[in-house]
Amino acid sequence: MRKLFHWPLDPASRLVRLVLAEKKLEFDLVTSPPWKPVEEVKRLYANPVGPVLIDQGQHGRVVANHTHAIIEFLEEQYPDIRVLPSLAPERAEARRLWRWVENRFEAEINGSILAERIAQAVQRTNVPDSTLLRRGAHSLRGVLTYLNALCEQHSYLTGRVLTVADLAAAANLSALDYFGDVSWDNVPDLRDWYARVKSRPCFRDLLKDSIVGTKPSPQYADLDF
Amino acid sequence: MRKLFHWPLDPASRLVRLVLAEKKLEFDLVTSPPWKPVEEVKRLYANPVGPVLIDQGQHGRVVANHTHAIIEFLEEQYPDIRVLPSLAPERAEARRLWRWVENRFEAEINGSILAERIAQAVQRTNVPDSTLLRRGAHSLRGVLTYLNALCEQHSYLTGRVLTVADLAAAANLSALDYFGDVSWDNVPDLRDWYARVKSRPCFRDLLKDSIVGTKPSPQYADLDF
Known part of the structure; x- marks a missing residue:
């Protein structure tokens, strides 16, 4: 199960969608406007900023917020298609x-x-x-x-x-x-x-x-x- | 050879110094004020922002700028003492x-x-x-x-x-x-x-x-x- 809370015109959300798609990882999209986050996001973070990914797999349940945490996690967990060079x-x-x-x-x-x-x-x-x-x-x-x-x-x-x-x-x-x-x-x-x-x-x-x-x-x- | 271009009161430079010291990695410090970077830094980057690390080792010569690139590199290259949890x-x-x-x-x-x-x-x-x-x-x-x-x-x-x-x-x-x-x-x-x-x-x-x-x-x- 993989779920991304995003807002369509938020550039950080867009970047995470591009990385997920580039890596051919499937995910559900849930719209959560920055000025009115959905309840599930508010329960996770006091002051949510940017996209939130919930990724449930063999590695357990990972909740990651914002581009740095989300993309570095995806790169470590799903290295088949990389968005960072190897050297x-x-x-x-x-x-x-x-x-x-x-x-x-x-x-x-x-x-x-x-x-x-x-x-x-x-x-x-x-x-x-x-x-x-x-x-x-x-x-x-x-x-x-x-x-x-x-x-x-x-x-x-x-x-x-x-x-x-x-x-x-x-x-x-x-x-x-x-x-x-x-x-x-x-x-x-x-x-x-x-x-x-x-x-x-x-x-x-x-x-x-x-x-x-x-x-x-x-x-x-x-x-x- | 490891060299850090920094400015003492720049928080990003301070963070990199802390991570290097926490990992017990030796380095030379070169002062480079944000408003007047030294020549070596200006030759590397058109618009330098924050600390610059030059790390010469078995992995080649790595030049990294700002906290994200520098610290993720140090964590990958020198994992004996970690500043990120393992799970x-x-x-x-x-x-x-x-x-x-x-x-x-x-x-x-x-x-x-x-x-x-x-x-x-x-x-x-x-x-x-x-x-x-x-x-x-x-x-x-x-x-x-x-x-x-x-x-x-x-x-x-x-x-x-x-x-x-x-x-x-x-x-x-x-x-x-x-x-x-x-x-x-x-x-x-x-x-x-x-x-x-x-x-x-x-x-x-x-x-x-x-x-x-x-x-x-x-x-x-x-x-x-």
């Missing part, structure tokens, strides 16, 4: 970039652009704060430029094979892309990379996501955007 | 709390209280912003209350043995304690826990830290505070 130097670089991507998006972009879009479209609590959106857009341009430079050098962000760092970047970008907030035109190598990642079978379910009251941007599910 | 459910909980502690301090406390103290005492760039300090102090009280509740239940944050989650919390609290910003009186169980963690040999070097132009608070190095 230590490459593992270190994939983990560095995974964490860098999550920290930058979380600190500078998701709290502004994504939170404003969600507040407006889903929670309907306010009109977008244009100063906040401008600040987020500025940070996003910096991150896109850096990631594009990495894609000029290799097929994937840390080298020739896909790692959790690619999935983390794609998960974060896909949530923004749902609202059409990524200017792909300025970052052609990153666009090619995203087209490759988005075409993987693990992405299929994410591209079907549709949140009540919103309509994804036209290129969101388009593999040839 | 999957406990590993998941230690990693959850480790990440939770780092995210909360980074997002709500270090950017306000710690950054203001450092700006004032070390960089001498401004006078403390009292609104920012108040907001940080409010968040810190919430975190202390939560951690104190965990210490009411067990000797260590996630159970009966020390894990990386304890070291992460202690690393962050120790940087604030340097400036006397932790009100231990209100959290007696957490104070007992901190006295236990602070008395470990791994903590010795941290308690000797003294930053030019600053004087640590009287209780900072006092094991019986």
Whole structure:
């Protein structure tokens, strides 16, 4: 039995769904909005943040919360298909970039652009704060430029094979892309990379996501955007 | 050859020093201020954030940046003394709390209280912003209350043995304690826990830290505070 409590536009939840799908692990999805977690999650954690995985198997019942604990557990428990490279130097670089991507998006972009879009479209609590959106857009341009430079050098962000760092970047970008907030035109190598990642079978379910009251941007599910 | 680029009051650098010392791994320390990284670090990373470890051994030359990549590497490469529990459910909980502690301090406390103290005492760039300090102090009280509740239940944050989650919390609290910003009186169980963690040999070097132009608070190095 494997169950993931998630929220469709939460980038951390998206990353865990991508890793589970990449590893071909089946799971039940339960929607639990960050601002109103379901009872089962509230019983597990006083202040739940991000996705929660319950995995019942030969190893016992593992309850893991947030990307770091969940993905490192999945990588240790189900190593047949890996999202971390096997050699230590490459593992270190994939983990560095995974964490860098999550920290930058979380600190500078998701709290502004994504939170404003969600507040407006889903929670309907306010009109977008244009100063906040401008600040987020500025940070996003910096991150896109850096990631594009990495894609000029290799097929994937840390080298020739896909790692959790690619999935983390794609998960974060896909949530923004749902609202059409990524200017792909300025970052052609990153666009090619995203087209490759988005075409993987693990992405299929994410591209079907549709949140009540919103309509994804036209290129969101388009593999040839 | 093992070399750590760090800055003494950076909580992430402190955590890595604690883990290296807990594992009894020798290393050279090179000071690299976040606002002016040394050349060797700038050559490695375009935008360096946090500690950088260079570890040259039978596994080759591993360069790792930030706590997640560095500590997971050390745990895999040097498993004799572990900072993560061996069973999957406990590993998941230690990693959850480790990440939770780092995210909360980074997002709500270090950017306000710690950054203001450092700006004032070390960089001498401004006078403390009292609104920012108040907001940080409010968040810190919430975190202390939560951690104190965990210490009411067990000797260590996630159970009966020390894990990386304890070291992460202690690393962050120790940087604030340097400036006397932790009100231990209100959290007696957490104070007992901190006295236990602070008395470990791994903590010795941290308690000797003294930053030019600053004087640590009287209780900072006092094991019986």
